[in-house]
Amino acid sequence: MGTPPAAAGPAGGSPRIPEQILRGMYRNIYATRQFELRCIEFYRQGLIRGYLHPYLGEEAVAAGACAALRSTDYIVSTHRGHGHCISKGADLRLMMAEILGRDTGYCRGRGGSMHISDKKVNNLGANGIVGGGIPIGTGAGMGIKVRQTDQVVAVFFSDGASNNGVFAESLNLAGTYRLPVIYLLENNHYAVSTPIECATGCCDLAGRGPAYGVPGICVDGNDALAVYQETAAAVGRARGGEGPTLIEAKTYRHGGHHVNDPGLYMDPGILADWKARDPLVLMRRVMADDAQAAVIEAQVDAELEAAVEFAKNSPEPAVEEFLANIKDC
Amino acid sequence: MIEMMYREALRRALDEEMQRDPLVFLMGETIAERGGSYKVTEGLWQKYGPGRVIDTPIAEASFTGMAVGAALVGCRPVIEILFIDFAMLAMDQIVNQAAKYDFISGGQGTVPMVLRTQGGAGNGLAAQHSQSLEALFYHIPGLRVVMPSTPQDAYGLLKAAIRDDHPVVFIEHKLLYMTQGPVAEEEVVIPLGRADIKRSGTDVTLVTYSHMTLKCLEAATALESEGISVEVVDLRTLSPLDRNTLLDSARKTGRVLIVHEAVKRGGIGGDIAAMIMEEAYDDLDGPVLRIAGRNTPIPYNLNIEKACIPSVADIVEGVLRMV
Numbered sequence: 001m002g003t004p005p006a007a008a009g010p011a012g013g014s015p016r017i018p019e020q021i022l023r024g025m026y027r028n029i030y031a032t033r034q035f036e037l038r039c040i041e042f043y044r045q046g047l048i049r050g051y052l053h054p055y056l057g058e059e060a061v062a063a064g065a066c067a068a069l070r071s072t073d074y075i076v077s078t079h080r081g082h083g084h085c086i087s088k089g090a091d092l093r094l095m096m097a098e099i100l101g102r103d104t105g106y107c108r109g110r111g112g113s114m115h116i117s118d119k120k121v122n123n124l125g126a127n128g129i130v131g132g133g134i135p136i137g138t139g140a141g142m143g144i145k146v147r148q149t150d151q152v153v154a155v156f157f158s159d160g161a162s163n164n165g166v167f168a169e170s171l172n173l174a175g176t177y178r179l180p181v182i183y184l185l186e187n188n189h190y191a192v193s194t195p196i197e198c199a200t201g202c203c204d205l206a207g208r209g210p211a212y213g214v215p216g217i218c219v220d221g222n223d224a225l226a227v228y229q230e231t232a233a234a235v236g237r238a239r240g241g242e243g244p245t246l247i248e249a250k251t252y253r254h255g256g257h258h259v260n261d262p263g264l265y266m267d268p269g270i271l272a273d274w275k276a277r278d279p280l281v282l283m284r285r286v287m288a289d290d291a292q293a294a295v296i297e298a299q300v301d302a303e304l305e306a307a308v309e310f311a312k313n314s315p316e317p318a319v320e321e322f323l324a325n326i327k328d329c
Numbered sequence: 330m331i332e333m334m335y336r337e338a339l340r341r342a343l344d345e346e347m348q349r350d351p352l353v354f355l356m357g358e359t360i361a362e363r364g365g366s367y368k369v370t371e372g373l374w375q376k377y378g379p380g381r382v383i384d385t386p387i388a389e390a391s392f393t394g395m396a397v398g399a400a401l402v403g404c405r406p407v408i409e410i411l412f413i414d415f416a417m418l419a420m421d422q423i424v425n426q427a428a429k430y431d432f433i434s435g436g437q438g439t440v441p442m443v444l445r446t447q448g449g450a451g452n453g454l455a456a457q458h459s460q461s462l463e464a465l466f467y468h469i470p471g472l473r474v475v476m477p478s479t480p481q482d483a484y485g486l487l488k489a490a491i492r493d494d495h496p497v498v499f500i501e502h503k504l505l506y507m508t509q510g511p512v513a514e515e516e517v518v519i520p521l522g523r524a525d526i527k528r529s530g531t532d533v534t535l536v537t538y539s540h541m542t543l544k545c546l547e548a549a550t551a552l553e554s555e556g557i558s559v560e561v562v563d564l565r566t567l568s569p570l571d572r573n574t575l576l577d578s579a580r581k582t583g584r585v586l587i588v589h590e591a592v593k594r595g596g597i598g599g600d601i602a603a604m605i606m607e608e609a610y611d612d613l614d615g616p617v618l619r620i621a622g623r624n625t626p627i628p629y630n631l632n633i634e635k636a637c638i639p640s641v642a643d644i645v646e647g648v649l650r651m652v
Contacts, residue, residue: 107437108436110434111433117434129425134391138394139398139399139406147402
């Protein structure tokens, strides 16, 4: 278990995907990587408190999946949520401000890394409880049905969450009501430090979908193009009233569970194999002939600098104002 | 006024709110065609169809979470958890998700959902179908907790709960569903957070809610013949709590007895007693006392089940000890 999928090409073949989509995906993978590297640096400097769960190595899942969504579609994210947030269209300034605990952040410094939501682009938010977002995304699907719009929901969660009871319940519910939900199972092969093969007798987690009448699809999670294509197909089915899809994107964390976990339990050989298929490198290869790639990088770099500047110069929440708004009864 | 059963009053509230707002919908176990185990939703599936009155599988954790998600995308879901005991399966969604979203998101979204459920002993349903667990929800910042005692309150408070922008845990009592009472013919919305003085008196204040209100009123009538004037304050909403009504009554009578069915330890009564001590100590003629459920799971056998729950005689005796 845990060996990366055999590479079919630079990034799983050469499907016809519009240039604009490719550029968007590259931008989001690159932005997530740079954003998180900067966060890790700030964490080491003591500027960030609490937990920070890097998405390093998994960026192609969020970038590929969100590229198949409209800005009016919803996503539900996880504790490892920076990539989902950025790929759905977050403002890096507000994200960085939140992670630095500032009053100007998405959650006014109340949430931090594990709780960022972004109403403007229908990101319903990250979640500190593993699996906690799965029923919420399922309910967003029900809400769409009640409101009779053609929106869809992408629910991101991990292999760890797929062993929680609400995963089974929610898939069953979504299958029952044919809800417009795409369940994006990011199989990064570890639940904290427990390898997936020690947590289930199941080989392909996508196989759990058909048990609930939900199509289950496996995809190379390091290949943004493949994730995009499978998600786009699932989105098409969902909008067409054909109900939910479970997509298992196989990927791998480049480090431990959170920034203070060195991940020493991870097999160095397997990790090296996965790192050789780094989603950023794969996507950069797809962009090799696109002169825009360097422009995108420069833009993200500038955006990130501006975000850091904005966050560092932002005030912290005022204690008096915070306390004044608490109703004791 | 029209005479109506508690469950009919609840149904009227659901019906009117569904009529008024197409974003209100219902989910729960066997609530649709069958109308619910306690018949609260009877006829609504026939009237509003399967798109708005939705039967769920036995999946409390997830359909509660679905209410959170549906609320976040603009709907006003009302879910029914058949027994409050089963709400324990959904505690993550209630406590960590519904109650926190508004805060955690920095005010980007609220969760206008109602979780209807019912609790209480008295039907021989034993330890996993008879509990009074309101204190668990009362303890959580971000949740409203409503426990009406009369058909009129059930009607007006459920309407307010559905219109509220925050998650409401609306706790009914299984012994109340068949009780009758007058309900206004015209539409009434009773704001959350207002207690109701169900009976005025001058000697002792009984602070209570839900089914115990009926027992307190009975006790007050009995005590009247002994020349003791008892005021009965029905809290109706535990959170937000109507401190003013509570404290005014405590100051007026100087003697307070809190009565609830839930076990005394860690119960609402302890919190209210402390609040009265903190705020109205100088006006009291004696310590605030509590009569509450015994510290035990609810048994099956009728006689020992009864022995766990405060009786009218217990309340009468409690008041007599104070005056």
